[in-house]
Amino acid sequence: AQSVSQHNHHVILSEAASLELGCNYSYGGTVNLFWYVQYPGQHLQLLLKYFSGDPLVKGIKGFEAEFIKSKFSFNLRKPSVQWSDTAEYFCAAYNAGNMLTFGGGTRLMVKP
């Protein structure tokens, strides 16, 4: 069965620090990859997605992610975080014949 792993459960950063959140998936075939963000008390919203093509994907709010097929990874990055980025971040993978599988989430706290 497909699985998605997020290495960091909690991350605390100061404003302007750089962010990298790890994500690995287990499926070896064609896979669509997503990062979602959940602000406190809200539902999940899409940050970015990768289906094919350029492995460096840019999303909303200055986020980007890099797909590295050989490492089964899809790490999320942001050069300079803001207090408003405080949220929980979920990596997700979708492969043919299966539904969207989520990682366990990473809670990010940005200190002003």
Added chain:
Amino acid sequence: NAGVTQTPKFQVLKTGQSMTLQCAQDMNHEYMSWYRQDPGMGLRLIHYSVGAGITDQGEVPNGYNVSRSTTEDFPLRLLSAAPSQTSVYFCASSYYGGEAFFGQGTRLTVV
């Protein structure tokens, strides 16, 4: 365009009671799914549907039933609520392999 509408937003049940969480989407998506979100466990798939009349089990289906009589609606039924079903439930819809759109969530407490 309402997207995914999920009701109710909050619900308290007594152990053994049954209830239905409603989910409707107006984007003509083939896929609809139900997830539960628990602290530290991410979102776990309960049931999903690839089209009207077709449903399948996800990772944690026990204690839940679904049906998909129309493309738009995908209700989730709790047959006999248990405290272990206290959670936040999200309905989602998508095209095949595409971005999932989520409802606002239902916070369910079973006492």
